Amino acid sequence: MTRHRKIDHPDDDNRLDSMAQGVLGKPVDRLEGPLKVSGLATYAAEARPSGMVHGVLVRATITKGRVTAIDRQAALALPGVLAVITDPRMVRYSAQGMADKGPKAGPQTVDYHGQPIALVVAEGFEQARHAANALHIAYEEEPAPVDPDAVTPEMPQAKQKAQGDLDAAMRDAAFGIDSTYTTPTLMAAAMEPHAAIAEWDGDNVTVRAALQMLASDRKQLADALGIELERVRLLAPYVGGGFGSKLGIAPEAVAAAIAAKELGVPVSVALTRMQEFDITHRRSESRQRVLLAAGADGVLTGIGHEVLVSNLPDSPFSEPVTQATPFTYQAAHRRIVHRIARVHRSCAGSVRAPGEAIGVTVFEAAMDELAEAVGIDPVELRLRNIPDREPGTGRPYSVNRLGDCLREGAHRFGWSQRRAPRERREGEWFIGMGVAAAVRVNMLIESRARVTLTEDGAKVETDMTDIGTGTYTILRQIAAEMLGLPVDAVEVHLGDTDFPPAAGSGGSFGAASSGTSVYLACEDLRTRIAERMGCAEAELRLQDGRASFRNDTRELRDLLAGEVLVAEGHVEPGDAEKQARQATWGAHFAEVAVSRYTGEVRVRRMLGVFACGRILNEKTARSQCLGGMTFGIGMALTEAVEHDPRSGHIVNRDLAAYHLPSHADVPAQDVIFLPDRDGFAGPMQAKGIGELGICGAGGAVLNAIYNARGVRVRDLPATPDKVMP
């Protein structure tokens, strides 16, 4: 039976609060943790079907043009080499998340330096890698722009927004800020590189892959291969991080499937770390001009956010930098300008909170400039500008906890100890504090799950993924809570397209969306148990494998009497998301030390206070935020892709040269969740968490640098050369 719900109205029943098991929200350890640390959880590249051979993608070494010839014979003569494949169905880059179709095919046309153009297959991985390296390729090259600042950008009408007269507001403002910031290309850099192992059985293909959203990935792969959806099965039970880079089907999965069909054996295609940098989506660099007009009291009268991002000529994606700008602060006069430079760098796509990660960070740095100009406390400035209703649309907020987060954070962090810039010094080091708001849109995506209840416990099945986030564990907790079972009595099976299709992991919507589908399935099971107890579902109490209604308590086992109950939950977004502005809220606080000589910055402590609906597991939720805040440190201080100015290709292509924060960069971090319920988010009142932690975090660090040293870094990241005066 399927229990379907479209979220057309807010659900403020808070049913989960009255469940009896008491496991939801608790810091339950990750279900799959022991498997991962003992190596028993096999990632995509680790399967070893018999007869498997290895494919290595060959990259283009020109920026734009056409492949005119490939010297296959020389490659085929090398030891172990089985095939050089240039099937026109092979794709040039990854699909964007949730696309219905495969990404652009035709590897013979080159769109960017590093693009896959062929696959060399050999018995051994190193043999394939050598042959791929040795492959002689002739090109016809075309000139191509690679510098976003050197082309005339597109300005799609639908992405420009204006209310009132911002220019007049700026002219009349008691205080105005007009600052331009730049952020560099950033990479997802997930721990597990992309990999796919494809195996055919007649006309059906099974691909083990490193992917985040199997339901749409399956459509994309079927489309890319030109076969029916039903013939494709994807398996991704364990995924070692995605951060957006595994949302859509990628070149390795398509190539592996084509090669496996052609050769009649399973084929593995695993990217090297350098190929990760060459091929996977990058977060576009950005140029952001922020305009702020304010009265003498700091109350905003005008807000402008004008951005330039880039992507390949035909890509539908452009980094939604200003996503949160329309609804974070009030002001009568507003302008959003969105420009897209079409350049031949690698394809840009969703990476770690696309939009807000860099948009909120920069906007919050500009707010710090305004606070300085007006001469009021940066926390107070923000509090004065929190709107009552969404500006422009006049919709209510589902909830708006920004003020609560700022106040609670300021209190806990000891914000009152903050001094004027350059006033606090410890020897060589200037010490400063910074604050930034955290804002991220909240989304619900259609999702299904099946829950089977037997005498021995429950089993959850869905094609949802766990990309290291804790999905296994929270789905287990939801089912355990709803069905009154100890967590150990719930099995969770994920990452298989034979299971009901789920939202997948992306946009922070995974937990709430797939969790709600599990909730609904369990609600259906509860109804059926209630029938057996002769009561309404709402009157039923389930705890520790026992059902009770008033003073009648029975073992679930007896109620089932050997029967197996199966239910499917199906949630869809509905009108609720139109009725109110839904977002998740938070506040970041950072304290940094800045060397007065070398410009080195050390973050000394960080606090994030978040309100993002019901917390399903305190530990995994906290870990999500710690990760986000760490990426915030990276964005503020260390991470930057460098593009070659001539070819546009990514020059620092490994983790020694692309600087994610190391342990020594990450100080004590504290995370606080405000108790929060948002009925607009659905019957669980749970919202996205994963990305909120990064949105704005870097802004708090940048603002702390200013407070410490009096230096505004507007060209991210704030490496020593930019901070030293």
Place this chain on the structure above:
Amino acid sequence: MREFQYSRASSVSDAVASGATFIAGGTNLLDLMKHEIMSPGRVVDISRLDLDRIEAEGEGLRIGALVRNSDLAADLRVRRDYPVLSRALLAGASGQLRNMATTGGNLLQRTRCPYFYDTATPCNKRDPGTGCSAIGGVSRMNAVLGVSDACIAAHPSDMAVAMMVLDAVVEVEGPAGTRRIPIGAFYRLPGDTPHIETVLEPGDLITAVLLPAPKPGEHRYRKVRDRASYAFALVSVAAVVRMDGDVIGDAALAFGGLAPMPWRVPAAEAALRGQQPSAALFDRAADLALEGAKPQEGNAFKLPLTRRTLAVTLAEACGLEDMQ
């Protein structure tokens, strides 16, 4: 990676006679082989040779070529008598890498110029005569001193910078016998042959590094990099400074991240000797140290950064409280 022959050396003479490429910790060579930047046909594993001891020799220390970076950094004699070396080692790489990396391998690690690692781009060091992509390209990690029109690669080692300031001597066993090469004469500047980086000849095996008697004074190593750990130096300064009352009695300085080899400028040291420490004095030393610098647009910041890093390092070493 290309196919290669692998064997294990049973003795130093066996290794030298092989004329093959040696593998010690493999932390650099294996990467280079996987990317086919180096494609030796024969690899001889020297990691089991009996060269992994730290012993007293004369007034100094003899460090076997196979002593691991982590063991060297932790050695009590090193920490007591040559703390600049211990600090430099601990500022390099990561704990895991230091557990594998050897003293000889560290001296011979290749540059981290990103184009050197990208076989699709021209590079005179990797493929002589093809050109230098870093000139006119991304040059953040590249050198500003001792460079040529053919190559601007920087030497990435931290350990070697400390060895330089300590006047270490490299002991080499070659087909023609044993040589002792002062570290200052061990590396070669790129000129128009950037692929030749040291004075070693094929078959030469580093057997040890000899440290002379400890240098008295304050030992400092300051490394500035793009993250707090696990990154190569933008600029590093090794300094050993002995105060004589309120003047500088003696000073030795070496720089990392700036040049194709650990960089030492005797004139800068001479300018410090006998002088009272001051910001102006340190600035003069920096002028001398940076003389002849040829920065690129992307690494010109290294000049002011060196100046500042040197100043703070010297201030600390001299016990100068407040430097305006």
